[in-house]
Amino acid sequence: MTKFVIWLIANALAVGAAVWLFDGISLAGADTDTDKIVSLVIVGAIFGAITGFVRPVVNLLALPLIVLTLGLMLFVTNGLMLLLTSKVADTFGLHFHVDGFWTAVFGAIVISIAGVIVNAILPETS
Structure with missing residues (x-):
């Protein structure tokens, strides 16, 4: 249970970093800080679920392009996962x-970097 909470906090902080850095990534509709935090946690959970279930399938289908571009296609698939997260979050009214x-x-790159940093800082549980 603790590992899940740390994973959720890491995703929420990573998405929050992307919202803070890019004008094109927004979290509108949240009036109070509590609403923003709850929205970020839910969006982080959605992003984590999408990258956990959808991204492996997309990466498998894009494997020839990933090999051909020496891995640069992974940035594209990560960006597509963030766009899908945006669509799913919009259907939930977030x-x-x-x-x-x-x-x-670029937001997916920031989320990946921020996720690595947060996971390095937060304690590892077994």
Whole structure:
């Protein structure tokens, strides 16, 4: 249970970093800080679920392109996962929005880097 909570906090902080850094990634509709935190946690959970279940399938299908581009296609698939997260979050009324493909790609890079940093800082549980 503790590992799940740490994973959820790491994803929420990573998504929060992308929202803070890019004007094209927004979290509208959250008036108070508590609403923003709850929205970030839910969006982080959605992003984690999508990257856990959908991304492996997409990466498998894109494997020839990943090999051909020496791994650069992974940035594209990560950006697509962030766009999918935006669509899913919008259906749940969370008002998390990503404005375009390149914003999604750069946002996914920031989320990946922030996730690595947060996971390095937070304690590892078994």
